[in-house]
Amino acid sequence: MTALTREETQALIQEVLEVYPDKAKKDRAKHLAVNDPSVEQSKKCITSNRKSLPGVMTIRGCAYAGSKGVVWGPIKDMIHISHGPVGCGAYSRAGRRNYYVGHTGVNTFGTMNFTSDFQEKDIVFGGDKKLAKLIDEINELFPLVKGISVQSECPIGLIGDDIEAVSKKKGKELDKPIVPVRCEGFRGVSQSLGHHIANDAIRDWVIGNRDGDPTFQTTPYDVAVIGDYNIGGDAWASRILLEEMGLRVVAQWSGDGTLAEMELTPKVKLNLIHCYRSMNYISRFMEEKYGIPWMEYNFFGPTKIAESLRKIAAFFDETIQANAEKVIAKYEAEYSAIIAKYRPRLEGKRVMLYVGGLRPRHVVGAYEDLGMEVVGTGYEFAHNDDYDRTMKEMGEATLLYDDVTGYEFEEFVKRVKPDLIGSGVKEKYIFQKMGVPFRQMHSWDYSGPYHGYDGFAIFARDMDMTVNNPCWNSMQAPWLKPAEGETEVKKLAASA
Amino acid sequence: MPNVMIRKNDAGDLLFYVAKKDMEETIASVETDTSETWGGEVVLTDGSRWYIDPISPPPVFPTTLRFKRGDE
Ligand code: SF4
Numbered sequence: 001m002t003a004l005t006r007e008e009t010q011a012l013i014q015e016v017l018e019v020y021p022d023k024a025k026k027d028r029a030k031h032l033a034v035n036d037p038s039v040e041q042s043k044k045c046i047t048s049n050r051k052s053l054p055g056v057m058t059i060r061g062c063a064y065a066g067s068k069g070v071v072w073g074p075i076k077d078m079i080h081i082s083h084g085p086v087g088c089g090a091y092s093r094a095g096r097r098n099y100y101v102g103h104t105g106v107n108t109f110g111t112m113n114f115t116s117d118f119q120e121k122d123i124v125f126g127g128d129k130k131l132a133k134l135i136d137e138i139n140e141l142f143p144l145v146k147g148i149s150v151q152s153e154c155p156i157g158l159i160g161d162d163i164e165a166v167s168k169k170k171g172k173e174l175d176k177p178i179v180p181v182r183c184e185g186f187r188g189v190s191q192s193l194g195h196h197i198a199n200d201a202i203r204d205w206v207i208g209n210r211d212g213d214p215t216f217q218t219t220p221y222d223v224a225v226i227g228d229y230n231i232g233g234d235a236w237a238s239r240i241l242l243e244e245m246g247l248r249v250v251a252q253w254s255g256d257g258t259l260a261e262m263e264l265t266p267k268v269k270l271n272l273i274h275c276y277r278s279m280n281y282i283s284r285f286m287e288e289k290y291g292i293p294w295m296e297y298n299f300f301g302p303t304k305i306a307e308s309l310r311k312i313a314a315f316f317d318e319t320i321q322a323n324a325e326k327v328i329a330k331y332e333a334e335y336s337a338i339i340a341k342y343r344p345r346l347e348g349k350r351v352m353l354y355v356g357g358l359r360p361r362h363v364v365g366a367y368e369d370l371g372m373e374v375v376g377t378g379y380e381f382a383h384n385d386d387y388d389r390t391m392k393e394m395g396e397a398t399l400l401y402d403d404v405t406g407y408e409f410e411e412f413v414k415r416v417k418p419d420l421i422g423s424g425v426k427e428k429y430i431f432q433k434m435g436v437p438f439r440q441m442h443s444w445d446y447s448g449p450y451h452g453y454d455g456f457a458i459f460a461r462d463m464d465m466t467v468n469n470p471c472w473n474s475m476q477a478p479w480l481k482p483a484e485g486e487t488e489v490k491k492l493a494a495s496a
Numbered sequence: 497m498p499n500v501m502i503r504k505n506d507a508g509d510l511l512f513y514v515a516k517k518d519m520e521e522t523i524a525s526v527e528t529d530t531s532e533t534w535g536g537e538v539v540l541t542d543g544s545r546w547y548i549d550p551i552s553p554p555p556v557f558p559t560t561l562r563f564k565r566g567d568e
Contacts, residue, residue, distance in 0.1 A: 288558045
């Protein structure tokens with residue numbers, strides 16, 4: 001199918017909206033748009049970060065997911081208590097595949113689940129005592145833990161527990177940072193507020209810890225990688241490029257990160273942000289308080305990597321700038337070979353994305369490097385500033401959908417007929433059953449890394465593996481297939 | 497009277513960021529912007545007007561300041 005024109009896309013949106021009652025139609029209409037790359041301010045054509053409509057299937061998560069799952073969870077040498085009933089933490093345990101090195105259960109705790117397991121009596125009588133006991137238990141069982149964060153689940157805010165008081169008291173007793181985080185799931189409209197709350201907690205309880213402590217030896221080339229969660233090893237694949245350039249990566253936030261790294265971040269020269277949405281708050285804070293500039297970069301696909309490496313190098317002296325060129329040259333043979341191998345197999349394939357913080361716009365370049373085209377994109381929990389950045393990346397008349405509902409997404413796919421969909425695990429099986437190739441783009445479908453040059457090779461292989469998988473020709477049930485003779489003819493015709 | 501963080505973007509323009517409202521706009525004009533004073537009425541590119549009592553000497557950006565809505 002050829003690309004839709006602006007009018008056709010507009011008509012498609014109208015058609016999809018048709019089934020809604022008037023009020024819902026009016027509300028959803030604001031979240032769907034046809035892209036126009038020349039528009040500077042996204043708020044004129046798309047509304048985002050609003051409450052999801054009751055009754056629709058939304059794909060969003062909660063504030064607790066944003067704080068525990070995204071920002072705090074990967075900090076490996078701290079224990080993050082899912083404070084409240086057991087489910088929130090148990091069902092999300094280790095699902096994000098943020099890799100780390102260490103001995104789990106000894107000095108790192110990433111894939112373990114700690115919960116206060118609230119019962120009825122804790123809701124009735126309050127859970128502060130239980131929390132205090134839990135903190136003591138943790139410290140006794142895991143003496144190497146560097147700190148503890150208390151990630152509130154919904155009931156904590158509802159019953160009015162004073163986790164701050166408990167944290168302060170226990171923190172003094174144990175002489176370790178104990179961070180209360182007020183990220184009850186009901187706060188805000190999506191996981192996005194959870195990111196913000198988590199950033200604020202880091203600001204209040206972690207960032208200033210080493211102010212006025214000059215013992216850390218700094219260099220003029222210190223940087224921090226912010227908002228890379230090391231999904232399948234992403235941060236490692238990014239870090240090596242920075243190090244080859246001659247920079248020193250002092251901290252990784254928060255994939256494979258530690259408490260000490262976070263505490264040292266105010267001493268770096270430049271903050272490099274990959275996921276703007278989840279960690280711009282802390283970067284803005286560090287810029288204001290410590291005068292550390294920050295910049296957004298993109299390590300998906302060779303075009304964007306080269307662009308980003310040069311942009312990063314521009315903050316430093318000529319040696320680093322020369323090194324950046326060297327790094328790009330060093331990997332050129334490698335990524336050219338990847339493109340030569342996969343581009344012919346993927347050229348012209350059309351992709352629809354619906355993901356979270358940065359991928360709906362960041363991966364566009366990587367697909368383009370492979371000759372693929374992103375024809376629709378959307379975010380679960382973006383804000384205006386994300387769409388400002390997205391509209392420039394996307395082509396004319398492509399679809400934009402904010403907080404898309406299950407129904408809308410299916411209808412769009414039926415009409416746009418993409419060759420590949422990149423979204424989350426909740427959407428995966430629906431589309432696979434519809435016969436559309438699908439990649440889970442939150443945790444890279446058990447693959448990765450996708451960042452950096454090394455990651456691009458894996459990315460290209462995975463996309464080829466999915467799009468050109470022979471299984472998609474076997475989607476029709478045998479009894480629905482035409483009679484023997486006919487099939488042969490059709491198959492031959494299709495493959496010709 | 498929201499708290500506004502003012503910072504410079506790569507192009508050297510001033511950005512007006514209200515974390516609570518999740519709003520980031522470019523500043524189009526500032527009433528007084530001299531080497532001694534900064535402030536007065538501030539107009540953003542989306543047309544909205546804000547006010548801050550002139551500050552002297554001018555603040556060092558990025559910084560957080562309290563603004564009033566222009567129509568108050
Ligand atoms: S919304 Fe509340 S109950 Fe549900 S997962 Fe989030 S914190 Fe837990």
